[in-house]
Amino acid sequence: MRPAEFRNPEQELDRFQRRLAVAGGFVLFAFFLLFARFFWLQVVQHEHYQTRAEDNRISLVPIVPNRGVIVDRDGVVLARNYSAYTLEITPSRVADLEAVINELAGIIDIQPKDRKRFRKLLEESKNFESLPIRTRLSDEEVARFIAQRFRFPGVEIKARLFRQYPQGDLASHAMGYIGRVNDRDLEKIGEHEQDNNYRGTEHFGKTGLEQKYEFELHGQTGFEEVEVDAGGRAVRVLSRTAPVSGNNLTLTLDVKLQRVIERAFGKRRGALVAIEPSTGGILALVSMPGYDPNLFVDGINPQDWEFLNTSEDKPMVNRALNGAYPPGSTFKPFMALAALEIGKRTPQQTISDPGFFNFGGHTFRDDKKGGHGLVDMYKSIVHSCDTYYYMLANDMGIDHISGFMRQLGLGQRTGIDIEGESEGVLPSQEWKRKRFRKPEQQKWYAGETVSIGIGQGYNAYTPIQLAQATAALASGGVMYRPHLVKHIENINTGERTLIEPQPLRTLPLKPANVEFIRQAMIGVNKEGTGARAFAGAEYVSAGKTGTAQVYSLKGEKYLEGKVKERLRDHALFIAFAPAEQPRIALAVLVENGGFGAQSAAPIARQVLDYYLLGKLPKDAAPEDEEVGEDD
DSSP: OOOOOOOOHHHHHHHHHHHHHHHHHHHHHHHHHHHHHHHIIIIITHHHHHHHHHHHHEEEEEEOOOOOOEEOTTOOEEEEEEEEEEEEEOGGGOSOHHHHHHHHHTTSOOOHHHHHHHHHHHHHSOTTSOEEEEEEEOHHHHHHHHHTGGGOTTEEEEEEEEEEOTTTTTTHHHHOOEEEOOHHHHHHHHHTTOTGGGTTOOEEEOSHHHHHTHHHHSOBOEEEEEEEOTTSOEEEEEEEEOOBOOOEEEESOOHHHHHHHHHHHTTOOEEEEEEOTTTOBEEEEEEESOOOGGGGTSOOOHHHHHHHHHOTTOTTSOHHHHOOBOOGGGGHHHHHHHHHHHTSOOTTOOEEEOSEEEETTEEEEOSSTTOOEEEOHHHHHHTTOHHHHHHHHHHHOHHHHHHHHHHTTTTSOOOOSSSOOOOOBOOOHHHHHHHOSSHHHHSOOHHHHHHHTTTOTTOBBOHHHHHHHHHHHHTTSEEEOOBSEEEEEOTTTOOEEEOOOOEEEEOOOOHHHHHHHHHHHHHHHHHSTTTTTTTTOSSOOEEEEEEEOSSOOTTOOOOGGGSOGGGSOEEEEEEEESSSSOSEEEEEEETTOOOHHHHHHHHHHHHHIIIIIOOOOOSSOOOOOOOSSOO
């Protein structure tokens, strides 16, 4: 048996006290750390976390302003806004998008096109953005969803503003359209330091006036301070800064005239630009065919987008500003004026026209077999004698021609208040050196100048350039910058900012020379190539027909019926009226329309009849007529 072990109470007490002290010290240290952390958070970082708490409690909700309204010169609405309900999904708050959309489809009609558009928007947007799956809901659809809203976290009904173009495709290339904001738009917004002003904005002007005047039309974004609960639901509105509506635009455009012109074109392709010579205001800007800008408001569906971009008729191309065409014989009055100004011809000088002009071993033929006989300058314009201008161009030389035409604005952007205007081609020795790479191609040959004289060769100008040059001729040499906006109105103050006519330059033309060309162009419509189209007109007009070759016949005779439609000649016509005090100047182009007198001049007649006399033409486009002379 082992002897009993005796414990030392004092030692055990001492050991216990030491353990107790260590534990107490640990507890005190822990409390010290907690207190230090508490002090750091509540005292030192108080302001920071108070701000964060406020940010979590208060949400800034942008209020998108009303986009400015666009009206024509008489107040006819071309672009406006309306409010409608939209069903929207925030992808970041939805676990299974497809499942949720399928469930929603049982409550609200969601078509395959809606799903495609949503997927497209999803690819282009950040996943925390609210994206529309259905727009313009009916009151019944809204009620059905609200009754089952609890089943769909991350899905909500919103009231949105939508752009509407009540005139449909009328003047669509002038109006342009809006679309969802993309990266390129964000760059523009940043360049204009408008980032905060575009918070919540989903659309941006893409083309036309909607693009050019985007920052005038947009307005000033407002904000609401909204108190939210822990679930992110709005509790109450704390404060509100109202948005400021965008400015309204009043145009120089005459929508009734625009409609007359578009009906006159019918299904034909082409362009027409009508200008007020005394101001540069655009009265009509037509490009046919057009498109309906309403298609883009909700996001265009793939089928419509494919059609617009693959159609052989190219409805998205603004032919008035971007189509560059040979001017054909509409170039002749400007050639004649140039010859008078630089002293290469007098009105009385004549040439003998056998129906052709030989130069450098090549025969340049006139449209009239056997020629026009003895031709002076007046007859050369009235009856459109090619041989006269073959000779004239050869005598003038390309440098004199290009130098004068540059003053008229040909081959240069006009500066119209729509972006994307083409420059066209004003041929010259310098242009050719820049255009071609091989030395043998860069050389200008004298034979190339000959065809320039009748508006062929390298010549390529836009319809708006021809209209501007015609307007300058009508005004005696004063050239204005073409513009579509007449004034900008601040809807809140009622203040109007007038877009003052801007004379680009005054050409140093001799009045006698201008008057001679005017009389010759009057002769075109009285006794020349435009006489049939203007027979019986109650006003005096000045004009010039033109036919521009699309492809080379290689010496063969042009027979319209045997040429494929899209290879036929373009028809052109320029005019101004009344001849003595012009109120309107215009340029007409009918693509593959054949002779200018046959297709383009009748359209111009309808335009002038309506604008000057108020006469409405027949609904159908004018039928083609045979004319005595080709041009």
